[in-house]
Amino acid sequence: MPPEASGKSVATRQQVEDFLYHEAALLDAWKLDEWLALLTDDATYRVPSNDRPDADPANTLFTIADDIRRIRARVHRLKDKNAHAEYPPSRTRRMIGNVRIVEQTGAELKVEANFVVYRYRRDERIREYVGFYRYRLRVDGGSFKIAAREAVLDAMELGSLGSVSFIL
Amino acid sequence: MSNPTFVVNEPDALNFQVNRATLVDPAVLELERRRIFDVCWIYVGHESEVRAPGDFKTRNVAGRPLIFCRDSKNAVRVFLNTCRHRGAIVCREPEGNAKSYFCFYHGWTYNRDGALDGVPGESAYPASFDKCQFGLMEPPKVASYRGFVFANFDPKAMPLEDYLAGAKEYIDLIVDQSPSGQMEIIQGTQEYDIKANWKLLVENSFDDYHLLTTHSTWLDYMKRSGVEMKRPERGHLLPAHGVGKSLGNGHAVIDNVNFRGRPVAKWIPIYGEAAKPEIERIRAELVARLGEARAARVADTNRNLVIFPNLVLNDGSAVTVRTFYPVTADHMKVRAFALGPKEETAAARAIRLDSFLTFYGPGGFATPDDVEALESVQSGLATYREVPWSVMTRGMGKNEDQLNTDELHLRTFWIQWDKLMKTARHAA
Numbered sequence: 140m141p142p143e144a145s146g147k148s149v150a151t152r153q154q155v156e157d158f159l160y161h162e163a164a165l166l167d168a169w170k171l172d173e174w175l176a177l178l179t180d181d182a183t184y185r186v187p188s189n190d191r192p193d194a195d196p197a198n199t200l201f202t203i204a205d206d207i208r209r210i211r212a213r214v215h216r217l218k219d220k221n222a223h224a225e226y227p228p229s230r231t232r233r234m235i236g237n238v239r240i241v242e243q244t245g246a247e248l249k250v251e252a253n254f255v256v257y258r259y260r261r262d263e264r265i266r267e268y269v270g271f272y273r274y275r276l277r278v279d280g281g282s283f284k285i286a287a288r289e290a291v292l293d294a295m296e297l298g299s300l301g302s303v304s305f306i307l
Numbered sequence: 308m309s310n311p312t313f314v315v316n317e318p319d320a321l322n323f324q325v326n327r328a329t330l331v332d333p334a335v336l337e338l339e340r341r342r343i344f345d346v347c348w349i350y351v352g353h354e355s356e357v358r359a360p361g362d363f364k365t366r367n368v369a370g371r372p373l374i375f376c377r378d379s380k381n382a383v384r385v386f387l388n389t390c391r392h393r394g395a396i397v398c399r400e401p402e403g404n405a406k407s408y409f410c411f412y413h414g415w416t417y418n419r420d421g422a423l424d425g426v427p428g429e430s431a432y433p434a435s436f437d438k439c440q441f442g443l444m445e446p447p448k449v450a451s452y453r454g455f456v457f458a459n460f461d462p463k464a465m466p467l468e469d470y471l472a473g474a475k476e477y478i479d480l481i482v483d484q485s486p487s488g489q490m491e492i493i494q495g496t497q498e499y500d501i502k503a504n505w506k507l508l509v510e511n512s513f514d515d516y517h518l519l520t521t522h523s524t525w526l527d528y529m530k531r532s533g534v535e536m537k538r539p540e541r542g543h544l545l546p547a548h549g550v551g552k553s554l555g556n557g558h559a560v561i562d563n564v565n566f567r568g569r570p571v572a573k574w575i576p577i578y579g580e581a582a583k584p585e586i587e588r589i590r591a592e593l594v595a596r597l598g599e600a601r602a603a604r605v606a607d608t609n610r611n612l613v614i615f616p617n618l619v620l621n622d623g624s625a626v627t628v629r630t631f632y633p634v635t636a637d638h639m640k641v642r643a644f645a646l647g648p649k650e651e652t653a654a655a656r657a658i659r660l661d662s663f664l665t666f667y668g669p670g671g672f673a674t675p676d677d678v679e680a681l682e683s684v685q686s687g688l689a690t691y692r693e694v695p696w697s698v699m700t701r702g703m704g705k706n707e708d709q710l711n712t713d714e715l716h717l718r719t720f721w722i723q724w725d726k727l728m729k730t731a732r733h734a735a
Binding site for chain 2: 186187188189190191194196197198199200201202203204209212213215216219221222223224225295296297298299300301302303304
């Protein structure tokens with residue numbers, strides 16, 4: 140059953156889960172152009188600094204604070220073989236869980252979900268990025284679009300995780 | 308490790324080579340801890356990170372847990388974060404405001420000034436036990452220059468300002484961005500590890516030779532965003548002229564004509580049309596305060612400064628304060644901050660932070676590729692017995708300027724490093 144923009148009870152958790160699982164599959168498969176198509180034209184993508192997880196990038200240094208232009212530039216960069224940190228590309232596998240719709244206002248939903256992203260690179264041991272997502276989703280036809288996605292890491296510092304060079 | 312040659316420096320023969328064992332051998336790292344990190348002025352933090360009495364940050368600096376704080380009179384202090392009784396850490400939070408520092412192990416308590424003022428069951432100690440003798444210890448020397456606080460674990464170290472030598476001029480250039488001469492660390496810390504020797508990040512932090520290939524995707528992003536990039540002049544690799552300079556005591560800088568934009572104060576299309584008036588206003592303030600020439604020096608050059616051994620102040624797409632420490636010979640921990648003028652408007656601050664992220668940091672468009680480069684170097688260095696030397700002669704014997712893409716500044720670091728590594732620490 141597609142979500143409707145009519146007002147009450149616009150979306151179910153299952154619909155949101157299906158959407159997030161789809162997004163995760165695209166990212167794990169490095170289908171970055173298809174992933175871009177899930178975003179609104181004013182979308183943001185953020186990863187806050189580990190010691191300021193609830194901050195505003197206008198006054199706080201983040202790890203990533205992209206507007207849609209920089210998201211598109213990021214994808215363009217990642218598709219270039221000279222993006223050395225991701226060439227050859229990392230293999231990732233995302234586990235999304237504890238999905239909650241925390242607020243619905245009209246056609247917009249605030250969603251939170253836990254994640255574990257396993258990242259393998261060359262012969263390196265596993266790196267586990269653990270944290271939770273804050274999403275703002277907009278109902279769009281029979282599905283959703285991502286207006287904002289923020290990946291908040293639980294680690295006290297990035298430390299041995301090194302860089303966030305892929306789309307977290 | 309009996310008297311190996313670490314650095315071959317033969318200016319007349321135009322020969323300069325670094326022994327790769329210096330980047331791999333754990334015995335070299337042990338010697339570095341004694342002969343570099345125990346005798347040099349090591350950056351601890353910036354005064355703006357602690358503002359009111361009792362404010363503190365705890366951090367590991369040169370292998371020691373430290374409390375960087377303000378005492379009861381609001382003076383900046385540095386305490387060794389260890390209880391005088393059995394050694395436990397007395398402040399276990401990363402930051403905050405402390406009324407006192409409390410060791411939970413047996414309950415010894417220290418006040419904001421480091422004095423011991425609480426000992427449970429004090430009467431069991433002999434009469435000779437004097438609490439005044441058991442305050443929190445401090446590094447033998449602590450000093451600051453224009454807000455940057457350094458510690459030195461050598462009681463006989465030269466004064467900080469003498470040590471900084473020519474680097475002071477370049478710190479001044481950064482601080483001149485602020486109308487009141489006060490810069491501040493902006494909240495949000497980037498802390499990440501690199502599986503590489505710490506000296507590789509020294510080299511990388513002011514090596515412009517790698518820009519074209521390591522950062523081709525960043526240059527491409529700048530170009531696609533409408534940033535003007537001139538074709539390099541004859542004999543040059545980059546769109547703008549830049550030089551490498553030695554500043555004394557192992558400090559060095561690359562000093563470049565700016566093409567990449569600057570929050571203070573050179574607009575580029577990435578900032579957006581809406582940012583133009585703000586950048587112009589900042590520029591006008593600089594000119595009014597400093598005059599045309601000095602304003603241009605501040606606004607139209609970008610500089611990567613290495614203060615020996617492990618502090619990097621890069622004043623480029625924004626100002627980054629970066630310091631790093633070896634964990635093992637092939638593993639370092641990096642701590643990086645953004646620095647901005649204290650009186651910066653909210654709009655200007657937002658431009659600065661956005662500009663920072665175009666290049667710097669673990670999610671930027673450049674730093675992750677630097678990390679990859681250094682880890683790639685470290686992997687290759689496993690062959691150091693078969694391939695023992697790295698050549699570092701770019702620019703040697705040249706009469707013209709030493710360019711930012713030459714290696715004079717790298718050699719400056721290594722010459723000082725080699726000198727100190729040959730110097731046994733004087734008896735205390």
